[in-house]
Amino acid sequence: MRIFSGIQPTGRKHLGNYIGAIVQYVEGQQRAADAGDVAIYCVVDLHAMTVPWNPVEMRERVYDTAAILLAAGLDPEKCVFIRQSDVPEHTELAWHLGAVTAHGDLNRMHQFKEKSARQRDLVSADLFTYPVLMAADVLAYRANEVPVGDDQRQHVELMRDVAQRFNERFGDVLVVPELKIPSVGARIMDLQNPTSKMSTSSDSPEGTVYVLDDAKATEKKFKRAVTDSDDPPQIVAGDKAKPGVSNLVDILAATRGCTPAEAIASLADARGYGDLKVATANAVNELLEPVRARYAELRPDEAKLEAIFAEGAQKAREITVPVLQDVRRAIGVGPKPR
Numbered sequence: 001m002r003i004f005s006g007i008q009p010t011g012r013k014h015l016g017n018y019i020g021a022i023v024q025y026v027e028g029q030q031r032a033a034d035a036g037d038v039a040i041y042c043v044v045d046l047h048a049m050t051v052p053w054n055p056v057e058m059r060e061r062v063y064d065t066a067a068i069l070l071a072a073g074l075d076p077e078k079c080v081f082i083r084q085s086d087v088p089e090h091t092e093l094a095w096h097l098g099a100v101t102a103h104g105d106l107n108r109m110h111q112f113k114e115k116s117a118r119q120r121d122l123v124s125a126d127l128f129t130y131p132v133l134m135a136a137d138v139l140a141y142r143a144n145e146v147p148v149g150d151d152q153r154q155h156v157e158l159m160r161d162v163a164q165r166f167n168e169r170f171g172d173v174l175v176v177p178e179l180k181i182p183s184v185g186a187r188i189m190d191l192q193n194p195t196s197k198m199s200t201s202s203d204s205p206e207g208t209v210y211v212l213d214d215a216k217a218t219e220k221k222f223k224r225a226v227t228d229s230d231d232p233p234q235i236v237a238g239d240k241a242k243p244g245v246s247n248l249v250d251i252l253a254a255t256r257g258c259t260p261a262e263a264i265a266s267l268a269d270a271r272g273y274g275d276l277k278v279a280t281a282n283a284v285n286e287l288l289e290p291v292r293a294r295y296a297e298l299r300p301d302e303a304k305l306e307a308i309f310a311e312g313a314q315k316a317r318e319i320t321v322p323v324l325q326d327v328r329r330a331i332g333v334g335p336k337p338r
Contacts (some may be wrong), residue, residue, distance in 0.1 A: 001037050002037045002038060002039070002141060002142060003029075003031075003038075003145045004137065004138045004141050004146060005025060006047070006134070006137055007043060007044065007065060009061040010051070010053075012210045012211070013211045013212075014199070014210050015188055015284065018072070018211050018287075019255070020149035020150075020188060021148065022068070023254075025072070028147055030078065038080055039079045040079065040081075041079055043062055043083050043084065044137065045085050046085050048061075049126055062083060063302055067298040068291070071291045071292075071294035071297075076308050076312060083312075083313070084137065086309055086312075086313035087320055089320035089324045090137055090140055090320075091133070092136075092324060093139060093140045093324060093327060097136055097139070098129065100162060101131075101135075106131060109131055109154060110154055111130070111151075111154075115127060131155045134155050135162050139174045140320045140324065141320060142174065142323060145180050146177045146178070146180065149181070151187070153179060160177065160179075163175070163177070170330040171330055189243065190207035191206070191208070191209065191221055191226065192204040194225075194243035206224060207225075211292070212295065218285050219278075219281040221281075222277045223277050223278070225244060225248060225277055227248070228242055228244060233245075233270075233272045235249065235264055235267055235276055236249070237250060237264060245273065248276050248280050249276070251283075252276070252280045255287045266279070
C-alpha cells in the first residue's frame, strides 16, 4: 500500500485543508509503514505556478507549508517528504503522459474553467495541463492510493484514465491508483457562506478558520458562524436546507474523530446554536493548539527544513528513477536498453 498526496504552498492553510488532507497524511504514513510500504507527501511548488505568484512569497510559503505539515505529525523518518521541484522525474513523466492525455478531457476540468475565468491577464498553458502534472506526481511512484479532498475527485479520475490508457498502449508499466476521500469532513464549508467551500480566496475572511489562527480568533469566527432562524433550533447533519448547521456538525465530528450522529448526541442538552458554536470552536482549538505550538518551533529553522527536503528528494528518486527508466523503455525514448 503506497500512498501519495500533494499540497500547494499557496495561501495560508485553513481548517478545510487540515481536516480534508493533512489529517489523512498523518494517518496514512503509519498505515503505509504497517503494510511494509511508504507514503510520499509533497509540497507542490510547481503546481503553484499555474496562477500568478511572487517568487519571494513562493519560497516563504513552501517553508510555511512544510512547517505546518511537520507540526501536524508528518515524520520524515516514517514517510518521504519532498518539495516537488526537487524531483525532476515529476516533470519528465508529465511530458510523456501528455502524449496520451486528450485535449478534450483537460478542457472539461472544473478547476481549469473556474481559475481561468478569474485570470484576466494570462491563462497559462501550465494551468491547462495541471492535471497531467498531478497525474505524473502520483504515477511516478506507482502509488496505490491518493488521499485528497472531494474537490480533487475529477483530477484523480482523469489520472486513472491516463494510467489505463498508457498501459493499454505500452504494457503494464504504471499502477492505476485509487481515490481516498475522508468519510467525515471531506468538504468543510465557509462559516459565513456555508454553501461555498472554505477557501483562502474567499471574500469573507471571517468565514475561513486558519490553522495558525490563535484560540481567541478561532472562537470569534465560530461564534459569528451563519446558522438559521429555526425556532426551536434544530441541530442536524446533512440537511441541504440547513447548510450552516450541518457544516458546524461536520466540523465538530471531524475534529473529535466521531460520526455526525455522535456529535449531535453529545449536544442533547444544548440550549441552542450558541452551544453548538462554542463546542465546535473548543474542539477545533483543542485539535490545533499543539500544531500551532510545534509550528512556532519549526518554522524559524529554514536550514533544517531544507535538509529535510534534501533527504526526502534522495529517498524519492530511489523510487522515481527506476519508474522513469521503465517508462522510457516502454515508449521508445532515450538510449536503447541493453
